[in-house]
Amino acid sequence: MSEVHDEFRNYFNYFTEVEEHFQKARGTGLFLMSTLDWALVESWKEAGIPLQAVLRGIDAAFVKYHARKRKTQAVNSVTYCAQAVATEAQLMANAGAGELTGTKKEAAPPFTLEEMKSFLEKNAADYRAVGREEFAASLERLAADAEVHYADLEGLEQRLTGLEDKLLAQLKAAQTEEEAFEARRELDLQLRPYRGKMTADQLTMLERQYLDRRLMERANLPRLSLFYMR
Secondary structure (H helix, E strand, O other): OOHHHHHHHHHHHHHHHHHHHHHHHHOOOOOOOOHHHHHHHHHHHHOOOOHHHHHHHHHHHHHHHHHOOOOOOOOOOHHHHHHHHHHHHHHHHHOOOOOOOOOOOOOOOOOOHHHHHHHHHHHHHHHHHOOOHHHHHHHHHHHHOHHHHHOOHHHHHHHHHHHHHHHHHHHHHHOOHHHHHHHHHHHHHHHHHHHHHOOHHHHHHHHHHHHHHHHHHHOOOOOOOHHHOO
16 A cells, blocks of 8 residues: 555544544533534645644644633634644644644554445435435445445545535535525624634635535535545
8 A cells, every 4th residue: 555545544534633632622521613613624634734733733722822811712613723723734834744644643544444335325325315316326336336445545535525526516506695695694704703813715715615514514415525434
């Protein structure tokens, strides 16, 4: 197995690692991440920000928070850490470590062949239940060849991404002007406290991830990426 493929396998832990680390750093027990939080984490992953940079950024943000003499409110969103994560990512890039090798975990995938097959089959059933026959059939074909795809997780992820892109195009085309307006208004309200802490590129990527995720949630459709096998 190639080194690049090993690194790709490692990064299926990305979402779980970030979620658990943020909860631990926050130190207040169970914390449910919002749609905006998950969209931000997804934008980090898509931008190729190393997992290690994200974890360091979360730690740095909370060190700064706890050092403040006056704390007017608790940290209730991962977006609080966005600036610190960007700083850590830049530091790692400057040090020549800004690739997907940020994690030191072993290369073994965090799920078995059977778990992956069940994930594909469950998604196929969920899509068929809401009349998305085309996507259900595609997922069933992937599940039928699960052993082949398990040996090439990167290729499978690319196939799933292509399916989701096609689905999102359909959902966007079916969205009314009022629904699009409401989604934008909700996004602006949630982002307002953090806009000054992000670059234009970061905001653009986050907005797209948030709106895509919201479309999927409102359609009651599960995400297809293997990164959601949490």
